[in-house]
Amino acid sequence: MWLLFIVGVVGLGLFALAVSSNFLNLFGRMPNLKTLENPRSELASEVYSADGVLLGKYFRENRTPVEFKDLPQNLIDALIATEDVRFEQHSGIDMKSISRAMVGVLTFNRNGGGSTLTQQVAKVLFRTRDDLNDGSLNGTGKLGMLITKTKEWILAIRLERNYTKREILRMYLNTVEYGSNSFGINTAAKTFFNKAPKELSTPEAATLVGIVNAPGRFSPVNYPQRSKRRRNWVLRQMAKSNYITEAELAADTAKPIVLRYSVENPNKGLAPYFRAEVAKSLLAWARETDHDLYADGLKIYTTIDSRMQEYAEKSVAEHLALQQKWFTAHWKGQLPWRDENGKVIPDFLNIAMRRTQRYKSLMAMYDGNRDSVNYYLRKKYKMPVFTWQGEKEMLMSPLDSLAYYKRYLQAGFMAMNPLNGQIKAWVGGPNYKFFKFDHVRQGKRQPGSTFKPIVYTAAIDQGYSPCFPRPDIATTFPGVAGRAPYTPRNFEGGFSGRVFTLRQALARSMNSITAWLVMKLTPETIVTYAKRLGITSPIDPVPAIGFGASDCSIYELCGAYGTFVNKGIWTSPIMVTRIEDKNGNVLREFVPHTREVLSEETAYLMTYMLQASTTEPGGTSTILHTGFKFPYEIGAKTGTTSNYSDAWFMGITPDLVCGMWVGGEDRSIHFRSGTYGQGARLALPLYGLFMQKVYKDKSIGISTAPFPKPAAPLSIEIDCSKYYGGQRDTIPDSQKLDSREPTDLDEEDI
Incomplete structure (x- = not known):
């Protein structure tokens, strides 16, 4: 033993x-x-947000020591x-x-x-x-x-x-x-x-x-x-x-077990669209530096202001809920997916379904057997669905679900400090759980008239004055390479024949005068200025460039408008300021890319031009002062695309640039009239709701001062009333021109 x-x-x-x-x-x-x-x-x-609030986490195993x-x-x-x-x-x-x-x-x-x-x-x-x-x-x-x-x-x-x-x-x-x-x-x-x-x-x-x-x-x-x-x-x-x-x-x-149960997931918390975009940008950095974004316990400090983010999310929800109510009533009993002639697009849902991951997965599962796939696409299940009154469980088939969600209006909103490029608020859609697509950076749509300030920037930079007069008459681009002649018309459909300054024309978003500038400057010049101002999306040098014919994102436009406020220095929008390891050691600090693209005078003149939209009679954004009662200087520009498919608004103050878009997921889904579908009606109120909350919260410290003027005196006179007999808002009727015939008057003729 x-x-x-x-x-x-x-x-x-x-x-x-x-x-x-x-x-x-x-x-x-x-x-x-x-x-x-x-x-x-x-x-x-x-x-984390810039003000120290935990926004969310990235994890495979949700563990914080x-x-x-x-x-x-x-x-x-x-x-x-x-x-x-x-x-x-x-x-x-x-x-x-x-x-x-x-x-x-x-x-x-x-x-x-x-x-x-x-x-x-x-x-x-x-x-x-x-x-x-x-x-x-x-x-x-x-x-x-x-x-x-x-x-x-x-x-x-x-x-x-x-x-x-x-x-x-x-x-x-x-x-x-x-x-x-x-x-x-x-x-x-x-x-x-x-x-x-x-x-x-x-x-x-x-x-x-x-x-x-x-x-x-x-x-x-x-x-x-x-x-x-x-x-x-x-x-x-x-x-x-x-x-x-x-x-x-x-x-x-x-004692009973009393739970307050809530599982953390990417759908919850502040700024979910923003956090998803940050993850995309950091994954490349993590691979290059041998870090694991989902397991290393990193501390990521972002530019988001939690208060502004909360106000942005509340404003988007408040605005979209009301617009959705009107949109549903507008199309009650009818299918909203229409072609340019207002006719229902045949087989719209089936075509849209074929683009979905569900359809592709079913086709793979059943080896392309369409009968089996169609059976499961029409089979009804109990599923949670989004409503503006809260999440509800409904009996729906995948096709029913697609038709249901296609009827919902979408939105994107971004607020940025133009002086340092720091993004302060980012809302990519109505609800991240149900609508994962981000309309701030991922989504790109025609910007409509919000692109016009780039045309006017080129004009100011080429020597035109805000007081330069131009008649509201037709400008026709000749047909080129098989393209028919093109005569842009104003929003109302015609031409008044009256003479307006460039500042008034931008305030009223007049297509006729913008078209004339594009013809004088050339579309290629406009493309050059757009690129200088940070628009990286492809832009076609065509006559319609001045009316936002090429798609771009809210993210890009915010960077462009920020250049006007930041004395001509384009500053790339940034999302993250620094990354620390789990022990607090700084691994990376981020600073925005900057470049001087405009003179300080040109940049200031553009802020002055954009203010006209809120102050000039006939300006598209005067409701900010008359309706929302903002007593501060605000520059603004509305945008509306063909058939009211896209509604845009851009707003600038001395230390905040905001961009927003509202529309259907598909361009074919929209209101049928400008009464509901134009930018001043469908997008601008969102800005008003947001700024009401921001101005009210004094802890944020948003500037209410006027836009700062350049250190050097301006080289041109910007008080247009001195030139036109004391008429600040319009040029005398005696200077009306006949609008029935297109003309090609140049500066000397005027």
Whole structure:
């Protein structure tokens, strides 16, 4: 017996040594000393606003660590009483626990095993049953389990040598899974009870400790009664170990489990569209620098102002809910997808469905069998759907769902500080959960008249004055290369024959005078200025360029308009200011790209020109002063495209540029008249709602001062009334021209 004992002890020692050294690659890898000293678990990266508010996280495993000082004693007591009552006495392994495990292996008894807290930390941190399970003897059998257990025993002893008991407890609570995509006690406490760990009551702490054993089985969300029984068992273990009294046990076990359950996901929180765009831009950086955006616990500090973001999201919701009400009434009983002649587009939904991922997946699943695909496209299911009154469950087929969502108006909104390029608010659509497409940067549509300031910038830069007069008469572009002659008309459809200054023409968004400028300057010159002002989307040098015929994004236009406010310096919009690692070390700081593209005088003259939209009689944005009662200087430009497919608005103040678009997901879905569909009606009010909230919140500190003038005196006179007999808003009727015949009068003729 002594011989057998000695042989057993020596054999066990040799076996442990062989496992530790991975003898002949039979047992799989073991962590080296460096890995042991710096164990790595996946940590969620956190995204913060410029004013320090947590906007959201990027994660595969939602885990944010907490310090030991923030762990309540009742939680630690519950854990030790339940999982490892001799935790303070052993050095990583417990002989009783080992005996149970060995008996379990030899007798095929599942209840014979058991692990210390330290062994459980080793199992999770070093993934002993996954990453270290690569030896030729590893497997699912008893030998494989014995090898794995041996590794965990060895690692537990090493952990005890390198860390204090407190550090091991902290590692355990920060590492293990609690279900509902919550990893670590910090996330679990927030997910189930919306509390910080130190705020947990004893029954709540016992509930979370009870979950750890089997998160799926003991979930208080899915199995409340089973979870309560498990919680009460944990409480009895605490009483058994004298952590709570019998009176406390009786009181706590009688309490119900009251959840404040909320699973963190990318759909929730402030600025979800913005966070999705930030992730796209940071993934390339992460690959280049060997970082994992979803596991390294990075701290990402963005430019977003949480107050402005909240106001932007509320304003978009408030505005779109009202517009949707009118849009639904406008098309009641009719199909809204129409061609340019107002006729219903045949087979619109089926064609749209073929572009969806659902259709492509079904075609792949059923090997292109259209009958099977069509069956499932028409099969009805219960599904949650978006409404402006809240999420509802409805019985719909995929085709029904597509038709339902196609009728919803979309919007994009962005606010940026033009002086430093920092984006302060970003709303990419009505609701990120149901509408993932981002209309700020991802979406590009014809900007309509919001592109006209680029034409006028070129004119001012080429020597034209804001007071330069031009008659409201037709300009015809001759046909070229098979293209028919083109005569742009004003919004109202005709020409007045009156003479207007360029400033008045921009304020009234007159197509006739814009067309004349395009002809004089050439479309190629306009393209050059658009590129200088940061428009990177392709632009066709055609006569219609002045009316926003080429698609671009809100993101690009905000950068362009910001140049006017920033004294002619184009500044790239930026989303992130810095990235820190989990220890607070700065990994990268971001600064915007800048370039001087206009003179300070030209830039100021454009802010002066844009103010006319809000101050001149007939200006398209005068409602900002007359309706919203803003007493401050504001520059603005509305935009509307053909058939009212797109409604735009751009607003500028001395330290904030805002761009917004409203329209249907498809260009064929829109209002039928300018009464509802023009930019001044469908987009401008969104700006008014937002600025009302921003101006009211004095903590934001948005400037209410006038636009700053250039340091040097202006080289031209901008008070047009001096030239035209004191008439500030219009030129005298005596200067009317006959509008019936197109003319090609140049500056000398005027």
